[in-house]
Amino acid sequence: MVMSDMTYPACNADNNRMEPGLGGGQPRQEFCSVLDNGFMAESIAKIRLLAPYVAENCHPGQFVHLRLPNLEAHILRRPFSVYAADARSGEIQLLYQTVGAGTEHLTTVGRGAQIDVIGPIGRGWQPQPSAKRVLLVGGGLGVAPLYMLAASFRTDVEVHLVMGAQSADRLICREPFSTYITEPCLHITTDDGSAGQHCFTTKVVKDLLDEGSFDYIATCGPEAMQKAVAALAAEHKTVCEVSLERRMACGIGACLSCMVETINGPQRACVDGPVFSALEVIW
Amino acid sequence: MIDDNPAIDDTHLVDKDSLTTVDMGVNLGGLLMANPVTVGSGTFGNGKQYAGFYPLNRLGAITTKGVSGVPWAGNDNPRIAETASGMLNSIGLQNPGVESFVADELPWLATCGVPVIVNVSGHNASEYAAVIQRLETESAVSAYELNISCPNIDCGGMGFGTDPQTAYAVTQLCRKSTSRPLIVKLTPNVTDISEIACAVEAAGADAISLINTVLGMAIDVKRRRPVLARKVGGLSGPAIKPIALRMIYEVYQAVKIPLLGMGGICTASDAIEFMLAGATAVAIGTANFTDPMTAPTVVDGIREFCLEQNIPRVSELTGALL
Ligand SMILES: Cc1cc2nc3c(=O)[nH]c(=O)nc-3n(C[C@H](O)[C@H](O)[C@H](O)COP(=O)(O)OP(=O)(O)OC[C@H]3O[C@@H](n4cnc5c(N)ncnc54)[C@H](O)[C@@H]3O)c2cc1C
Ligand SMILES: Cc1cc2nc3c(=O)[nH]c(=O)nc-3n(C[C@H](O)[C@H](O)[C@H](O)COP(=O)(O)O)c2cc1C
């Protein structure tokens, strides 16, 4: 049997598409140069990558799935939220905490190294365009996916941010956020009281919601915190979105590793999320 | 690494004297594949997610996620854990059932221009057969792969693949339901895989695929708990390649029907090892997660290897261990 003659028609271009993310761009594989990588605080680092496609197409709240360079025994990619993206320079920034082998290794990657990145991935934040007063709540590195969101609001929107950290030295994003969110709207909390209020973010969220109404709340950080914020939002009948973390293998919707239970059935955190409506999630 | 030009003209790559083209086609128990590379069920969704990375007709076939008669919910989180050169999964064959597969996935798969192997699962023999009977009228389906080897469900799955008699019975019942190529997928979690292979061959299987995942476990020492919610799961990836290769080698001696080899294949060289050990075709599974371009890269690498080695037909590699 001669089978080299076997030909198949080319894939239909229209069908040849991935499931939609919200950034207007399908995820692509991009080989990115490291521009800079270094610690910002103990166990918190920032990496800057030249990733023109992600930078141009990324929507606030989306993430990249990054392959750990020169670490063959670690076969799975690692997901990280895009903290900042600049379409003009093609640069993206990620903030990461060293919690295990992969993130520890990532800190050793130097300028000029190449990193294989898939992105931008997932459903990002979807505030109602009519929202006039919004509240962002970030615990720890949960502030990372909120930065592009903060930057995306029109100037007539009143944007509040509750930023929580263990201690003052770990509030690494305070400075950049202050471009978009100024003093009376910036609420800092620390677990040890070394900066801002000596409490958890949820205490401040409760106070703010008791004082006045918001049109939209976005939260990211420890799941227990997000759950508590979601409950407060529900109590005050305020639209709320959460950003959930799950262990991911493919990161593109194929393997069903990353399921989130919702009132609409099981959903994939990677492509149906990571941002979900708080009311949909079954906590 | 992304190759925008799938139709590489190999004639420019070699001198006049040596080979200029390779016949990459293989016949997997009646399923004609334009090249010997497909994907591992459950690692590729139903293809859509990968179609943004390359045209899927660069594959020899697409193998779908496991399809059952009724929707299956799958297991609790966490469902995966990374282990040294591998991963554990306990997805549990979550799928929306055959009706939804026919309505939502098949029409799209039919446009991909590549044979479709539907991976079939069930809790008992008649459930497997019922899925096949439902799909018999669907022209987009080219072949079936019976998953009698999933370690992640409590009832059915691997239970069928660890006992020669039940493996025989489920294969025979499915055989009666179709004349399309019937592939039976075996589990490595047995003492003698050849025995099971002989049973499904005798029951009328056209081909055997192996291996499904190796039962394994990971523990979080600080929490003193298993990492996976289900406690145990299936190990896949490079860590299991030597086991898979040994099993292909053994089964190749034991049966006459062709083999679809898988287990940790990441490179063309890995794939060629499987073919030399006896595989007619190979599947890329977990490596899709590491690099979505793995499968087409392996196809190109096999072709280049054949050109270099003056092998005119890729099928000559099968069982060609010296
Ligand atoms: C959508 C999304 C966005 C994220 N954004 C950020 C971010 O901006 N900054 C940041 O520091 N971290 C972020 N994380 C968490 C980050 O992916 C993990 O901290 C990282 O994968 C840990 O890798 P490791 O090798 O150091 O840890 P290990 O514990 O050695 O990793 C073992 C395995 O578990 C997975 N894993 C471990 N912790 C997590 C986790 N929290 N979430 C998902 N998978 C995990 C790893 O990916 C790996 O597969 C995000 C996670 C998701 C799902
Ligand atoms: C996340 C995941 C899901 C899987 N789902 C299925 C499935 O639905 N049906 C099946 O027959 N095999 C399933 N498998 C097994 C693979 O198809 C393959 O046999 C196995 O992973 C070994 O190959 P690999 O090491 O290349 O991944 C799954 C494997 C993984 C990692």
Ligand code: FES
């Ligand atoms: S990580 Fe594979 S489906 Fe989400």
